[in-house]
Amino acid sequence: MSSSNGSRVQAVAKIDVMLKPGISDVQGQVVERSLPAMGWENVSGVRVGKHLELVVEGRSLEALKEQVEQMCEKFLANTVIESYTVTVEPA
């Protein structure tokens, strides 16, 4: 994956993987139930997921974002139960 004019971009990709809506998030529920015991009684909607960061290099930010999304589809997320969001920014 090298271009003839040698112009390359390096990017940091940040990926959030969360359980899909409708899939019960037991970790989130347990965290939520624990908070009032510590005095925080105004918290709801707790969800627990995964955050991944990585560095990629290629032709363009658009191409890199597409690549990282493919990585999520195939490997980094299990799309049966998880959804993901990707942001790609110049490193």
Next chain:
Amino acid sequence: MSRPNVAVVVFPGSNCEQDVVYALRREGADADYVWHADTDLNGADAAVLPGGFAHGDYLRTGAIARFSPVMDAVRELAERGAPVLGICNGFQILAEAHLLPGALRKNEGLRFLCVWTDVVVTDADTIATRACERGQVLRIPINHYEGNYTPAGGGEARVVFRYTDNPNGAWHDAAGIANERGNVVGMMPHPERASESWLGSEDGRLVLQSMLESCRVIQRA
């Protein structure tokens, strides 16, 4: 007729492979280990993916094991209609590899469960239940944190074993499921741990015998 040749796949982090090989040999199989980096199964008639923590269960259970070189050969075997059985972590790997539909999530109570379970055979027409009667109850232990079966897209799945007392929140009390063809089965209970009377149950032998009988049926065909 030759003895069924069963490949027991060993991933880095597998830990039930010796029990499975022992139990299969006791049932008359020619069972042996195949390393996950190998690319063929040495002409095996069937494959078992045993329990453990393949590749440390990093990222998700089975997520990395799915890409082990041996999985192409396992897929080929499955597509040929040969018996493929995934036990516990092996079930998780087969689901990640899309050889079985759905996914295994963390147990509903967020506890690692190492307990005996009673499971009902709800489908006696698969490679893991051929020697069982429909409705028969088998006593086989579980040992997992991610055994909460969830079908794909809220859809359906072919349930083979059902817990009588659901320990982990699994959809439809599913302890084991099969692909449509019935030749790929994944189950959370460990049949190899219920293969001697002094272990507390011999019911798991029926599962292993079913698989070997399926090999013989294919040999005869």
